[in-house]
Amino acid sequence: MPRKVTLADVSRAAEVGVATVSRALGDHPDVSEATRQRVRAVARSLGYRPSATARALRTGEYRAISVIVPDAGWGWWEPVVRAAFKAAAEVGYYLMAHPVAGTKGGAAAIVEALANVPTDGVIVIGVPDQDGVCEACDRIALPAIAIDDTSRTVRFPTISAQNREGARLAVEHLISLGRRSIALLRPNIGVETDNWGDGLFIDHRTLGYRDALDSAGIAFDESLIIDCTDPFNETRKHWRELEAELSTGVRIDAMFCAADSMAGAALRTLRAHGLKVPEDVSIVGFDDERAAILVDPQLTTIRQPYEEMGCYAVELLLRKIQGEHVDIRRYEFVTELVRRSSTDEPERLAKPDGTT
Amino acid sequence: MPRKVTLADVSRAAEVGVATVSRALGDHPDVSEATRQRVRAVARSLGYRPSATARALRTGEYRAISVIVPDAGWGWWEPVVRAAFKAAAEVGYYLMAHPVAGTKGGAAAIVEALANVPTDGVIVIGVPDQDGVCEACDRIALPAIAIDDTSRTVRFPTISAQNREGARLAVEHLISLGRRSIALLRPNIGVETDNWGDGLFIDHRTLGYRDALDSAGIAFDESLIIDCTDPFNETRKHWRELEAELSTGVRIDAMFCAADSMAGAALRTLRAHGLKVPEDVSIVGFDDERAAILVDPQLTTIRQPYEEMGCYAVELLLRKIQGEHVDIRRYEFVTELVRRSSTDEPERLAKPDGTT
DNA sequence: TAGTCTATCGGGAGCGTTTCCGGTAACGTT
DNA sequence: AACGTTACCGGAAACGCTCCCGATAGACTA
Known part of the structure; x- marks a missing residue:
């Protein structure tokens, strides 16, 4: 393999000092146009490539x-x-x-x-x-x-x-569709969450969820909060509880997935229990990650x-x-709301505010 | 911010030469155990971290x-x-x-x-x-x-x-389910493909598809090959042709998606045309990427x-x-076949070889 | 003509390592 | 007591680059 060509090589070939080569290549002012051109040409013909290492060592960046x-x-x-x-x-x-x-x-x-x-x-x-x-x-x-x-x-x-505002946006959208029994599906991120405290994004999203309910005068129901560890395997206890509830006939008519990654599991579970999306249950996600358009129906979500x-x-x-x-x-x-089919209006539902 | 601590600093503090420090830290033989320990301790207490840059410059790697x-x-x-x-x-x-x-x-x-x-x-x-x-x-x-x-x-x-063998595996699986009209959905990867030549992975997968058909005595039907540019937007001409065919009643009973990334679009399209997976159409993908378990039904696929x-x-x-x-x-x-629900046996289909 | 200024360039130090090589001290051997 | 060995250590060069500083030559000013 050909030995690496250095500044010194170029310097020799161009018959100038190594300092001049450095300046010419670095577009410094105090080098004549003529030499700059020549050095450039020689460097190219020799296939010179500066050593990032040496440069970094010297400059510190x-x-x-x-x-x-x-x-x-x-x-x-x-x-x-x-x-x-x-x-x-x-x-x-x-x-x-x-x-x-x-x-x-x-x-x-x-x-x-x-x-x-x-x-x-x-x-x-x-x-x-x-x-x-x-x-x-x-x-x-x-x-x-x-x-x-x-x-x-x-x-x-x-x-x-703006996680709180985004979540609020999501839930308000569900409410505007006439939904009132809105589950909150939360990803578990491995740290203890604090529903009311400041800090974790998921806390903020939970707050936004409550904000929307409050404004609409819908009572907060803690049993509608579901924590879900693994978006792909649905192992979390609360999730299984929801499944149990669903099969005993408990009804929800909407779901706010606080992270899109769980949407696949959510959709599958709902479908398994005979609930249709968006006809029976409207879903809004959060993140607008690529999974959002992969699932069927495509997911309405909050985009960052x-x-x-x-x-x-x-x-x-x-x-x-x-x-x-x-x-x-x-x-x-x-954040902004991205509307897709998971919140299509299935039939004309009477909305709280009377609008279409 | 604290200036970076160098070998020289450690050398001074440990009252040995810089060369000795280097050797001590590098576990070289010719340094006494006592000094090695001391140098180690000093280096740690000073928070010494070797400069990867300097080292690289010196060693060339x-x-x-x-x-x-x-x-x-x-x-x-x-x-x-x-x-x-x-x-x-x-x-x-x-x-x-x-x-x-x-x-x-x-x-x-x-x-x-x-x-x-x-x-x-x-x-x-x-x-x-x-x-x-x-x-x-x-x-x-x-x-x-x-x-x-x-x-x-x-x-x-x-x-x-082994793209060819993998594809063969996939299609043989479909055939073993009794399917005979098997579409091949191919990703377009931006280079001209050559169905028969050697080279591109997609060529190999196409060959494997044909291998399986040949062994089963199923005639190859070129119109069942669909090229699909963008797995997410389904813009490709052939894909629209398939949709058109589907709506005119042309029937396929299986589909080999030569890349999982297209499975979402495929499933959506089939569903839109009233075809159920896996009841009406069995699907096998290729790659076993994460999308495979996100879609509904989860995708049987070939795993590399x-x-x-x-x-x-x-x-x-x-x-x-x-x-x-x-x-x-x-x-x-x-490669290996990973079985999931997209090829569940919907009803007892009579299989060519008579097995269950 | 002498002095000053500008444009251009080269020498050389130094960035923090590793490693070659030579040096010292302690020890064992005759 | 003189020598060779061994174990350990330090000096210094080198890696390829940037940049400070000083040098030179020509042009310009007084």
Whole structure:
């Protein structure tokens, strides 16, 4: 294999100093147009490629950032990552993704490994023990910012959607269809949730659910809250209880899936109990992830502005990398309702407010 | 922020030479146990972390490899990447993922960017212009190996499933259910396919389809082949033709989806035309990606041994990195049929071979 | 004509490692 | 007592780059 061609090689071939080559290639001002051209030409013909390592060692910056994601693929964060990739590329930064799934040792191990990866900062997206990761980053002086919040306190700049308002939007939509017995299906994310407290996204969504009920004067019924651990295997106790209730004839006429990923299981279960969607039960999800259009019927859901969130994340991170101060608070983004067939109006139901 | 602590700092604090520190930390033989302990302790208390950059610059190896994937998430390659991550970690290598989706410039640009990323080699997974990417890697002396094949020739070590045998398995299963009018739904992958030639995975799957038909003595009917560009939007002409046929009463009783990602659309379309799965139409997919268990009914499909493939990929790549010779050929892995409800036997159909 | 200024360039240090090589001290051997 | 061995350690070079600083030559000013 051909030995790597270095600055010195180019310098020799172009008959100029190595410093000049560096400047010519780096578009610095104090080099004549003529030499710049010549150096350029020689470098190209020699197939010169700068060593990112050497450059990083010298300058102390890698021009690369990392995102830590829960898994390689499959999740609401995909579009966020995609957007972040693009945003980073636009300012000449390279972005790399680090899935934590399957890694043993969890957050700590991830950051441990990250210490060996050339990166100027990290974006932590919806991983368990988000705070732990961020703090570990802090310890090794790595700027970090978080997206979504799986930790109750805000000790790092945190980007999230307006979860409470979004949930309210969802449930209001169901109510506007004339639904009144609305179940809340919640993903269990491995940390204790606190229905009323501030913090976890799922808490906010629960609050939004209550907000909508309250405004509509519908009594809150705790038995309609169902926690669901595994969206694919439906192992959670509460979920089985719902199934039991359904088979004993308890009726719900709507369901707010606080995460799209559970929609498949929900649909299957409802169907198994002879309930039709959207005729008998209307469903609204949250996240607008790709599963939403895969299921049948396609899912009405709450969409987060993933692109904006991803872009803003890199923007914030770059600021932090450049030493600017970034407020430690939650940066919230507005959500919108995406209507699909899971909330088609089956028949003309009399609505509370009398509109069509 | 605290300045980074270097070898020199540790050396000063431990009152030994920097070379000794390096050796002590690196578990080299010629350093006394006593000093090793002391250096270790000092390093820990100072919070020393070796600079991966400096080390890489000196040693010339990064102990990191890259995977290039079509997209950030959502696809059959997810488990491959996951397995590769693990395999790499086990031998002390770090793996990073590079999605090409959204990148402008395609393959060339990717590798261009990769030149600035510290990596010892790359695994290219199912991206368009796979050959182009591999060749670009070759040019910059980056060891590369490919997984799956979206190029017709094998100019790089290529890992793939036994696509032909897998497809045969799928279709034989359908035939064993008594089905005889079996549609083949194919993903369009952006390159011209050649039904009979060797190369693209989809060609192999088509061949397997024919193999099964031939063995069962079922005549091949070209009009049952449907090409489908976008699994989510179903825009392809042939697909609309199928829909048209279905509505004019043309009957199929089974469908082999040559990629799971199309199953959602297929199911929706069939349902829209009043056909029930699995009662009226049996469906088998290919890939066993996560979509397979999300759809309703859950999809019988052909599973590739993703974990093995991912592990083998890093094994092969590491060998290449270490300068060993790696045969340039296709490394094929056996597939298996995963039975789910989309091929439940609806009623007792008379089977050709008379078995139950 | 002498001095100053600008444009252009080269030398060389230094980023944090690893590793070669040479040096010292302690020990064992004749 | 003189030598060779062994065990341990430190100095320093090198990896490829950037950038500070000083040098040179020509142009311009007084």
